[in-house]
Amino acid sequence: MNLQIIGTKKCRDTQKSERFFKERKIPYHFRDLNEKGLAKGELDNILSVIPLDELIDKDGQQYKKRNMQFMVFDIEEELLQDPLLLRTPVIRNGKQVTIGYQPEIWTLWLKHES
Secondary structure (H helix, E strand, O other): OOEEEEEOOOOHHHHHHHHHHHHOOOOEEEEEOOOOOOOHHHHHHHHOOOOHHHHEOOOOHHHHHOOHHHOOOOHHHHHHHOHHHEOOOEEEEOOEEEEOOOHHHHHHHHHHHO
16 A cells, blocks of 8 residues: 555644554655645646546635635646645545545555455
């Protein structure tokens, strides 16, 4: 299993996700979006599984702070420029991807690994 958790340290769902994998002693790589955003290739890989409009956090602080509800914009370009617009956490396991806290799906991943 090659897990990557993409989120921020302050995000509650990201914290719960980290705890889920730590409790099961599953190693993962954490990417803090405050430090480093997504590369175009990474975003493209995520988009092969998750629809673009599900990736942007329209209820998030960053979206509201920038008044994006009143703007017309290229979602993909905005996510590359401002990774704090992403709904978090994004959990990647190879080509599999989830958004948000989804322990039911991760449990299925673990069962398929055994």
